[in-house]
Amino acid sequence: MSIYQDIINAIDNATNIVITSHKSPDGDSIGSSLGLYQFIQKMNKNVSICHPDKAPSFFNWLDNFNAIHLYESAPNKVSELITNADLLFCLDYNHLSRVGDEMQVVLEQFNGKKIVIDHHITPSIDAIITLSDTSVCSTCQLIYDIIDYSDKKQLLDVQIATPLYLGIVTDSGSFRFPSVQPRTHEIASEMLKLGVEHYKVHENTFDTNSISKMKLNGYAISEKLEIVHQNKIAIVSLSLEELERFNYQKGDTEGLVNTALSISGIQVAVLVTEQQEQIRLSFRSKGEYAVNIIANEQFNGGGHKYAAGGSSNISLKDTLDKLKSLLPNYFL
Numbered sequence: 001m002s003i004y005q006d007i008i009n010a011i012d013n014a015t016n017i018v019i020t021s022h023k024s025p026d027g028d029s030i031g032s033s034l035g036l037y038q039f040i041q042k043m044n045k046n047v048s049i050c051h052p053d054k055a056p057s058f059f060n061w062l063d064n065f066n067a068i069h070l071y072e073s074a075p076n077k078v079s080e081l082i083t084n085a086d087l088l089f090c091l092d093y094n095h096l097s098r099v100g101d102e103m104q105v106v107l108e109q110f111n112g113k114k115i116v117i118d119h120h121i122t123p124s125i126d127a128i129i130t131l132s133d134t135s136v137c138s139t140c141q142l143i144y145d146i147i148d149y150s151d152k153k154q155l156l157d158v159q160i161a162t163p164l165y166l167g168i169v170t171d172s173g174s175f176r177f178p179s180v181q182p183r184t185h186e187i188a189s190e191m192l193k194l195g196v197e198h199y200k201v202h203e204n205t206f207d208t209n210s211i212s213k214m215k216l217n218g219y220a221i222s223e224k225l226e227i228v229h230q231n232k233i234a235i236v237s238l239s240l241e242e243l244e245r246f247n248y249q250k251g252d253t254e255g256l257v258n259t260a261l262s263i264s265g266i267q268v269a270v271l272v273t274e275q276q277e278q279i280r281l282s283f284r285s286k287g288e289y290a291v292n293i294i295a296n297e298q299f300n301g302g303g304h305k306y307a308a309g310g311s312s313n314i315s316l317k318d319t320l321d322k323l324k325s326l327l328p329n330y331f332l
């Protein structure tokens with residue numbers, strides 16, 4: 001029997017199912033959670049989604065977006081749902097720490113069965129089934145495979161396919177990254193046949209910028225962009241004061257690192273933002289360099305070869321100095 005059918009059977013045999021994903025939700029974590037949730041509902045099983053924190057509002061057009069329980073606003077409810085579950089899905093993350101310190105404690109105390117579905121390197125979560133494939137563009141593609149290669153394929157419909165399509169689009173840079181496979185386009189084709197309105201997914205997700213976000217992004221590129229290391233690396237940094245000056249809302253710097261990466265000749269782009277409690281770093285690469293190694297070894301983070309994130313507990317200036325001094329070690 002296939003791993004896909006094993007996952008379906010585990011769902012069939014469970015009573016209370018909880019779907020979790022990582023902190024700071026992106027299109028893939030939200031899409032895989034909602035796609036799997038709607039599929040499990042169509043299997044007539046009891047299922048809920050518990051996320052550490054809220055997704056950016058540009059995802060709020062998705063069906064059941066408001067059905068997601070958030071640990072940051074309802075910790076007791078999330079703890080209760082997880083405690084009462086007998087099957088827990090870990091979607092789009094490889095270490096329990098990715099849900100944040102507080103929710104991690106709840107997951108560590110969970111005694112039931114876990115299933116991991118992910119595309120990040122070296123999954124460390126103790127699970128009955130781990131479907132981890134770093135060669136696929138998104139967790140959403142793996143969720144589609146599970147349904148497609150199982151005996152429940154007939155349940156696939158536009159409601160399940162739409163959030164999965166979203167996750168494929170966002171994690172593949174709109175079918176642009178090297179991780180896109182022929183299979184990715186086959187799945188997209190099947191999704192359009194099911195009735196997914198790809199233009200609406202794109203418009204709802206990407207054409208929703210606020211004026212203050214556009215001004216913040218314009219300022220960041222105009223005033224805060226540094227080109228370093230033989231003109232191969234672009235660094236954009238924003239202090240808390242600068243973010244507040246532009247009325248920063250969660251998600252407003254989304255895409256900024258890709259804008260910096262889009263400059264001709266730039267191989268790696270790094271966005272460094274000062275937050276209330278720490279400095280966040282977001283790395284992107286066009287392909288020659290792997291960015292997850294520096295994120296993992298120097299900035300308490302990780303990710304993929306082409307996209308990684310990390311954090312730092314020293315000041316913004318010290319973080320930038322550290323980053324620049326390390327560039328020759330990681331990007332020859």
Ligand SMILES: [Mn+2]
Nearest residue numbers: 028092139171
């Ligand atoms: Mn992902």
